[in-house]
Amino acid sequence: MTDPVDRDSRVPALVRLTVDLSALRYNYRRVASVGERTAAVVKANAYGLGAARVVETLRREGCRDFFVATLSEGVLLRAVDREATIFVLSGPVDEESAFAMVRHALTPVLNDATQLQWWRAHRETPAAVHVDTGMHRLGFDYRSFSASIFEGFNVGLVLSHLACADDPPHPMNERQVARFESIRSLFPDAVGSLANSAGALSGMASGMTRAGIALYGGNPFVTRPNPMATVAVLESRVIALRTVAAGEPIGYAATYTTAQETRVAVLGVGYADGFPRGATRDARVAYGASRLPVVGRVSMDLLHVDASTVGREIALGDWVEIFGHTIGIDEAAAWSGTISYELLTRLGGRVARCYTGS
The missing domain is CATH 2.40.37.10 (Lyase, Ornithine Decarboxylase; Chain A, domain 1)
Known part of the structure; x- marks a missing residue:
């Protein structure tokens, strides 16, 4: 995978982004120290820092799970790493994209019943299930959720997303945790994933943490000092x-x-x-x-x-x-x-x- 801005270092630039990979490693260890299993979110070219170098660096730290937003991002990342587990958050958008995910060994995040049907032909291939616990963006609605529709599917991960993790005292966090745990219990053989960077660092890490902005040095909190190193x-x-x-x-x-x-x-x-x-x-x-x-x-x-x-x-x-x-x-x-x-x-x-x- 060639980052779109990689260039001949002999050509002088007017603008440069210097990425400190040692600080990236420090931040990964910081988040990983409070969780059971830590994945890296590397969508949007690893938040602009260059996905190829970020993934290469984090793999050496023991990271084996990566999240991207789209199929195209997943295909590019697969060219960099043949062994990592790569989750595609948008899931398949049609049957053709479902086949492409299988071909490139990508794990779809299934967000609704239509995507579930597109994945039915590949149901023995690992997939993740996204549950909407209150953000109302993507995912199966927790209020009408039924585990029976996933019978026969190889569900390896169940996830949701915290809307207010950057503000730990917000009451929405407690509500979402409770809703997620009730759904998570329906999949005893699957890994659960609710916490992002802020969620993990504020004590909500359970199962797989999805670390994003904290890896890259941004403050995962809105009301606390930044605990991360500058990357x-x-x-x-x-x-x-x-x-x-x-x-x-x-x-x-x-x-x-x-x-x-x-x-x-x-x-x-x-x-x-x-x-x-x-x-x-x-x-x-x-x-x-x-x-x-x-x-x-x-x-x-x-x-x-x-x-x-x-x-x-x-x-x-x-x-x-x-x-x-x-x-x-x-x-x-x-x-x-x-x-x-x-x-x-x-x-x-x-x-x-x-x-x-x-």
Whole structure:
């Protein structure tokens, strides 16, 4: 499997994502330490980090179970790893896709009666059953659930998904756990899977944990400090430096006007690379330990920052951190009214992936 952004390292990039594989391993061990069996969610190219390298790294840590969203993701991942168990969360979308899953040794997550019928011809092949315990997204409704319809099927995993795991005291968690356990008991030979990253780290791990954002360094909680190590650092190069007089507009639509003479650094990153156009005036980037304000509208390929506080220290070609060690990814996401998941998965095709700690 070739990650879509892998490139010749001799070609200079304006934007790079450095992925610390040693931090990835640390985070996997952290989640695995509180569960019985830990799977990795590697959908969307492992949350933008590069599925091939992530899977290779986690396999060496003993991970044998991986979750993807679609059949196409599963096929690509199977080319990387011939032995891992790969679950496809969307399940089959027709009979043809069901045959394709068998052909590529992928395990479907069956979400409704129609998918169950499409899988009937392959019922001796392992499958997972998804139960909707209150999220109302995918899965068999727990209120009308009947285990009898799965008679003759090889059900190896029963799963559900917590809607509010990132907020452990939320009463929805307790309700979903109770509903899931009542369904889980109907499949004594199957493994149960309810907890995601946050669920496992807050004591709801039982059976198989499906670890996602915590592996990649995002905070799995909304009200607690981030317990995970930083895995991804996004940086861009300075491609222009200019001194702008007081009272001058910067960027499209002239939405920002300098209050005094300002040293402006132009970075080679924009919304085509995943920097949100809707970032607020609170947004910052980091040059060393200094936080520099983003000024003016974000362009497709460019970003203006006020570099007055670092003056002549900053130079053309220098790397500036968008998120990583100085500016946490969750903090950067909050400036755009979004979450770390979205920042990572929207990284564009021009972003070079670099790997350390292998």
